Amino acid sequence: MMTQTSQRDLKAQLVSFARQIGFDSCRIAACTEPAHTSEFREWLRDGAHGEMHYMQRGEEKRCDPQKVLPGARSIVTLALNYFQGEQVRRSPRHVGATGRIARYAWGEDYHDVIEAKLSKIDQFLRSFGGQQKYYVDTGPILERDHAAQAGIGWHGKNTMLIDERLGTWFFLAELLTTLELSVDEPVADHCGTCERCIAACPTGAITAPHRLDARRCISYLTIELKGSIPLELRALIGDRIFGCDDCLDVCPWNRFAQVSHQTAFSARQSTTGMSLREYLELSEVEFRAVFKNSPIKRIKRRGFLRNVCVALGNTGDVSDLPALERAADDPEPLIAEHALWAVEQIRARRGVKSWDRPTRSASLKEAAIS
Ligand code: SF4
Ligand code: SF4
Structure with missing residues (x-):
């Protein structure tokens, strides 16, 4: 059992390591039931997930992260900025000829880039005796709920997370770990009356x-x-x-939003x-x-x-x-x-x-x- 001081020390080392390897934010949530499980189940019942059948297959795991990694105590949530600025946006004259691709897909596959970084964090936590499972986008967990719980951002009305510094242009990733780390607080919702x-x-x-x-x-x-x-x-x-x-x-x-350091x-x-x-x-x-x-x-x-x-x-x-x-x-x-x-x-x-x-x-x- 880790003392509160050792939990805080380990977390400080982890946050520093995550920043060193390029993540823009690293915060911790307790490994508990996500806040919007009932809304998620209702969304599935309404069929609003369309053909994303993996959502339904993973329903129970998404509603209980202990089913993903039994014995998990904490969720390390991470954000990585992908904003590339406005310089490559096309003029309207060319839009018809070229088509538009969402910004996150302009460069390399983020799965490959981020999984390599997550593997390094996994090794880091293993050296402290932790067992981990890590995901970027593809895991059976309600990642935005856990990230919001850890204060990576708040839930925007468009369902994306918003960070005061990064805006909405960031990838999310997470590691479930059996280590107990001191948790972070959620941040306030700043959408206000905007729609x-x-x-x-x-x-x-x-x-x-x-x-x-x-x-x-x-x-x-x-x-x-x-x-x-x-x-x-x-x-x-x-x-x-x-x-x-x-x-x-x-x-x-x-x-x-600031331009990402990730080329x-x-x-x-x-x-x-x-x-x-x-x-x-x-x-x-x-x-x-x-x-x-x-x-x-x-x-x-x-x-x-x-x-x-x-x-x-x-x-x-x-x-x-x-x-x-x-x-x-x-x-x-x-x-x-x-x-x-x-x-x-x-x-x-x-x-x-x-x-x-x-x-x-x-x-x-x-x-x-x-
Ligand atoms: S409501 Fe406004 S602030 Fe909130 S996500 Fe939408 S556009 Fe952004
Ligand atoms: S919800 Fe957002 S991403 Fe989806 S169609 Fe509407 S504007 Fe585009």
């Missing part, structure tokens, strides 16, 4: 303060959803091809310098090469090109039609279906007559005659 994020959401996904219907959220639709994007939501997605930052961009607390999250040519049409031409092999080490690789070519087709359907012009018409013949039915939809959108918008798509047998006949 900018709710008003800014293009799809109405924030149905009430702190309540998100994931099925309408563009982050869900462009990343988590594996199949066809519902027709009624496609136009609302605009030019967003991987995630959405709208409810974060408008948050007044982001005025204070791993800097924008790359593949996420800020390629046009939608160039994306559409990517073969399977090229896609894997272009998005190597990027979080975008996780949705695979089929998911990404599906999104690109929707963005072109919303923002493209007649010069995009040949590339889309080729994509309508893609062997991957998901891409072909969305490309066909995009062709029809552009034609309808530009008053071009509907596409008489050659059937495969007509094309073969044409090829035989020529």
Whole structure:
């Protein structure tokens, strides 16, 4: 059993070590039931998690961290700033041509970057006799609840955590540990009467303060959803091809955000310098090469090109039609279906007559005659 002094000493060493390896904040929560378990269960019962079935599978663990690591006493919660400033944001003139990717995905895959750091903290705590389990985003725990309990930030009305210094632009990570560490206090909620994020959401996904219907959220639709994007939501997605930052961009607390020291999250040519049409031409092999080490690789070519087709359907012009018409013949039915939809959108918008798509047998006949 550790004394209070040794708990505080160990915590001070841990916080200093976490900062040394690049984390912007390291705070401790007791390993107890998260504050919003009943709301979480209700959210699942309403089906608001959509196709994220892993949420339901992990329901009991998420509601009781002791089921994740029996004997755990504390949760080390960590924040890592990924803000890269405004310098690579495109001018509106180019937005239609390039599409928008959420800031967190401009650089390297944060899972890889942060897991390497968590492994170092795990080793550090092992040297004090601790047993740990650690996660970045993918674990069966309600990480925002534990992080808010530890005072990493408060729950914004857009459901994201907000830190007074970092705004909303940070990744969360956590280690459950069997060590008992002195806990931190939560911080006060500073949203006040502001509701900018709710008003800014293009799809109405924030149905009430702190309540998100994931099925309408563009982050869900462009990343988590594996199949066809519902027709009624496609136009609302605009030019967003991987995630959405709208409810974060408008948050007044982001005025204070500082550029991250982590160069791993800097924008790359593949996420800020390629046009939608160039994306559409990517073969399977090229896609894997272009998005190597990027979080975008996780949705695979089929998911990404599906999104690109929707963005072109919303923002493209007649010069995009040949590339889309080729994509309508893609062997991957998901891409072909969305490309066909995009062709029809552009034609309808530009008053071009509907596409008489050659059937495969007509094309073969044409090829035989020529
Ligand atoms: S990420 Fe975009 S779609 Fe999702 S809640 Fe925020 S503004 Fe709405
Ligand atoms: S936009 Fe306003 S209401 Fe929404 S999270 Fe930020 S401060 Fe809170």
